[in-house]
Amino acid sequence: MMKKGAVSVAIIQQTCSEDQNENLEKAIRLIREAAEGGAKIICPQELFKGRYFPQTIDVKKYDWAEPVPGPTTELFQELAKELGVVLLVPVYEYAMDGVYFNTAAVIDADGTYLGKYRKNHIPEGPQYIEKYYFTPGDMGYPVFRTRFGKIAILICWDQWFPEASRIVALKGADIVFYPSAIGSEPDDPDLDTSEPWITAIRAHGICNNMFVAAVNRVGEEGEMSFYGCSFISNPWGEILAKAKTRDDEIIMAECYLDEIKKSRDVLQFHRDRRVDTYGEILKKVIE
């Protein structure tokens, strides 16, 4: 087995204004800063170019979708090549008239477009009206072999489903990124999901012995408040870095990828999985 090295990972937590160019420019500025600080894989938050538009139903917002590859991924291809870093690009994807996805593209450190992931799990709740905007993903759970490690992306709501994290782990993902937009629950003002959110994602790292990096937006947008709390944790579930503010912030951690084999050789979950007993997991309910 080839020995794996360390990789410096950065996630970009930011507030978003009404001005998409301003948001994009800020993301690029923070990405440049992260790269100068040594980051080799950099991931912005879900739909980082704009405000979280699924708060309301508005047919005009469909026009925010763009092809992938397309203008934003092309811009990030140049940026990745210039900086020599892997970039993840979460955008609203136009596939054809009437079919739009919540997508993230992966750009390798030489600027090559490696492919994309389309969010599979689409939420729907008061002010998270995503089923109106996003066709459920149709590409399964790809992993991407980048210059600096084998990575996967799962987008926001996907983060609550252990099945998704398991499948990318079985495909060899070393680091799973969870670009997110999660905050207050307008229908339940006392509910704060930040602690369960962190726990569930850390647990995906633990149960699969891999690194996880969750990046969430911050700030007030209309009636919603996004809580940030972006973090990176290791195969033991230890938090390596966590947002210190509820503001724009680069969260960066050195991930020693050989910890994956080390933890799996001590806690041999993958050896002992009882795949012969899991068939019922493919059902919605078992009556």
Next chain:
Amino acid sequence: MMKKGAVSVAIIQQTCSEDQNENLEKAIRLIREAAEGGAKIICPQELFKGRYFPQTIDVKKYDWAEPVPGPTTELFQELAKELGVVLLVPVYEYAMDGVYFNTAAVIDADGTYLGKYRKNHIPEGPQYIEKYYFTPGDMGYPVFRTRFGKIAILICWDQWFPEASRIVALKGADIVFYPSAIGSEPDDPDLDTSEPWITAIRAHGICNNMFVAAVNRVGEEGEMSFYGCSFISNPWGEILAKAKTRDDEIIMAECYLDEIKKSRDVLQFHRDRRVDTYGEILKKVIE
């Protein structure tokens, strides 16, 4: 839908001596105490009758196995009936010569034997030499409708596998019990798995919006030290009760079962599961 009430749950964390009768008597004493305190479902730790014998390979230990139902479950049937409580009974099961399981039986509050679960995931590591002793479970993942709620049992190593917790949730388990025997890792003395252990189990509760109750042994046995940390958490992952000592202790919490529907109606994970995308989870590796 029928409205669900509250149920008081107790888990029994204990040290074990060489004397099996002493351990059994202590468990019964603590169960009586928990029942007097109002507990309605009570669960001792994994293999609570004896010391953790899989530290070494010893053919004579096979003689510790007993039929299920058998002497211990019969004793607990009388006890359950007398106290009017549901009892879980984790024992080493003799099925036939050469086939022994790590099992837990469920006794209803009227003394009825409801069935058993046989541990599916069997670990094997230095001083956790369980593959020698325990045939992997052959009964899938049953749930049990007791007088005080629909429950499931997953035993120790099972607790690291989100698939197992998901399946019992899909079958309608309100509370999942994880009787355990986990402690120091002799091959890695610096490793403390207690924090990942708690996080992984809380996350099963979160991702499935159900109650979880993990009960672990305590004390020094040979070269091993068991860390206890037994706890009960709710569908939001909040810890309702946790062991305060590394000694014999009853951990008890009131579980408001209507929190399950409430949390599922706010966080609609089960509606949004993409069972059409999970097929690869039935593989050991995906190459």
